[in-house]
Amino acid sequence: MSFEELIQTLQGKFGAESLVTTTDRAGDPFVMVPAAKIVEILTFCRDDASLAFDCLSNLTGVDAPPDDAEVVYHLFSYSKKHSLTCKVRVPKSNPHVSSVEKIYPTANWQEREAFDLIGIIFDGHSDLRRIMLPEDWIGHPLRKDYKEAADYHGISTSRPSLLYPEKG
Amino acid sequence: MAIQTQEMMLNMGPQHPSTHGVIRFVVKTDGEVMSEAIPDVGYLHRSIEKIGEICDFNGFMPYTDRADYLSAMNANQGYAMVVEKLMKIEVPRRAEYLRIIASEFNRIISHLLAVGALAMDVGAATPFLHALKEREKVNDLMEALCGQRLTYNYVRIGGVSYDMPPGFTEQSLSFLDKFEPIMQEFERLVSDNKIFVERVANVGAISREDAIAYNLVGPNLRASGVDWDLRRDMPYSIYPELDFKVCVGRGEKGTLGDCYDRYIVRIREILESVKILRQCFIQIPEGPTLADMPKSLKPPIGEAYVRTESSRGDIGYYLISDGSTHAFRLRIRTGSFTGMSIIQKISQGMMIADLVALIASLDVVAPEIDR
């Protein structure tokens, strides 16, 4: 199915006002989904026979300055060979999204990574720990406003330039 | 009176010869049988995605090598393709062919290392060295092509950096002629070896449903019986013009999707890659190797997600551009990362020796997991 057909199917089920598509951008089209409905929509996407999105190809956490953060779901169907990009936008002050781990087990680690690097909290996740960084790391490095701490356990995170030592 | 036993917690890694890089497993074991192995990754996290937001688009290319150093060409190609898709750049035909030649060579050596390491991890040291010997010869060819032996940085956005050196075709073809019988010899040494089969068959079987649900990709997915190859089913570059078979696991020596299937799929893919390479060397057209590129790349505002078939399967690049010379967000979704996440589920009730075989057969590479 093409993107338009997919959107029509979804809008027929969930209503047009909740699924917003943007058309003025280059590259892949995507659909904005309200955060409260993401589990419902992905469950439908997986179980509906005409959609049959059996694979969550990619889950990305994106910082959307100034105030928001996004989670991007790249769905893919092996049987129908079509794909769909869903986005969820939440405020960074309260970044809660429902976990889709129950629908797609692969989301487990990918959500941990998004939590680790962007700081999105996935409600209902079975094991939401940091995955890449140490447990005691402060901050979420892939946020645009991330400031690197001067040291980590007494180890300096910067070093003088080898070429221009006087510049520090 | 029953003997009182206690579960032992073993720490496998981060330095352990068969974790294939710096990965740690927390293994809960009762004697030889483990109840669970919990992977702990992140020791090699170099924040490549963050670097992608700081570098300009051409400058990021060498970092993709480091994301998957065993299959650097394929990683290069995926990244180049995502920028090209966003900027709608047409790549010259000759460059496409050169990319595929490089990628398929890279697939051969990556798979060679994978099967060799699997053989070594189940205890046979000799096949590994024979695999590495052939790998060296391909490395020589790659050095002739792009001057590097491991991290190639060969692909450019809009083409490739150099044309083939003179005599490269002949060298490659003569290598391929010698390589095929050596692969047969390798198979005779390993594939039907009774002990090898006993060690890997019926071990770590991943069902079709699990493979899709956990988003296993590439050879691991095909070994579980999913007839899927991006090169054939969502063709990119010049793959539609090439004739090759997709190798699918059939559960020949045991269960569908066990370690043996993953091993044999890789062996067969090596031979398919040889076939692809021969066709490429016949079909390659003359022409430029790099499209006319602007000095500074500024993709339009938008986003693109590109998946290519790397040696470790489907590697996905997700690029969001805000119209500047840097990426706004660049995500690399790699096969090892998703492959690794299934280990905790599959490893329950295995023996320690099986865990080693499972890790090796999934062909996870630590830098690709952690990026």
Place this chain on the structure above:
Amino acid sequence: MEQFAIYLHENFFYQAPLWMIKAAVQVGFASIVLLLFVSPFAGILSFIERRIAGRMQDRIGPNRVGPQGILQFLADGVKSLLKEDLIPKDADKPLFILAPYLVFLGMFTTFVALPFSSKLIVADLNVGILYIFATSSLTVVGLVMAGWGSGSKWSMLGGMRSAAQVISYEIPAGLAALTVLLLTGSLSMQAIIKAQGAHPWQWFIFDNPFTLISFFILFIALIAEGNRTPFDLPEAESELVSGYNTEYSGMRFVFFFFAEWANLYIIGAIMTTLFLGGWQIPQSLYNASAAVANWFPQVVQLLFFQIKALVLIFIVVQLRWTLPRIRMDQLMSLCWKYLVPIGFFCVMGVAVWMLLFPQGVPWMRTFLTILAGITLVYYFYRVYYQIKASNAEIQLNPFV
């Protein structure tokens, strides 16, 4: 020797009884001789193994120290002597220190009863074969101690594996040896060899079908006891990071390796003694060599013994560098489900055979010998065929 003992008694230890000093001197002298004999043997075997491994893996192997690298083991030994001797903080110190010596002792003392020729044997014990099995299983105590004493979980797993493995495989080994003992009626190593002849059809291996089977059982069991691939689970480097000897360094580590290679030789020697006629040479050859010098037959016998042992060692080394390692449960099921029942079957079979044919069956001996000959010819044909099929470049010259 006697005078040296008296000298010691008069000058140093006049309080101790003379017989005790005599015994001590004898033991000391024997140890020095054995040490001088065994050590180069283990070292040269390590060189041979590394060169074969190199050839099998399409590389050269050690060839720098001494002619063709034959002195490599000396260089390695000296290097290890100079290394720092580390004892981990969590180690059980006495056990950790004692373990390598026990392993070494277990291997070392078996040489006492190995018959290299009709006269060249330290002690022809009347319980020779029993003694060898007993002392060589002393090593398992050392291995378990090393595994436990290291204070590392991986080492402990290795130690436990080796305990389970060695103790299990003692049984099929013992059963297979029992078939020979039935035929000989003696435990003495020399008596076993003397009961066989110089020609292949006079060897115990071809005496009857049951001994032929027990030959293979004993071979497998001894490889397993010696922790060689495909049974090298206790030191599996890709699983246990070389198991019980992970934490050892310097000279203690060398002791483990000494024991390993000495054990490799013991495998060959035991097999040769029990099944392949030991040092037996044809009478004509004996007479011819006796004409040269009085002691010369002994040398020829030694040579025959060594050749037979080395062929077996060569096979063991080849197996090591070809086969993967089997898993713990497979190891146990191989032992208890296959080797032990077949071993019992062979013992019964030999007993019945001896009852039915007290004089042996000559045509069966001939038949089995010819069968073995055909198998060997077929083996060489296969090797030839494989080499031809793979278009490999043949490098027959062993000196690179």
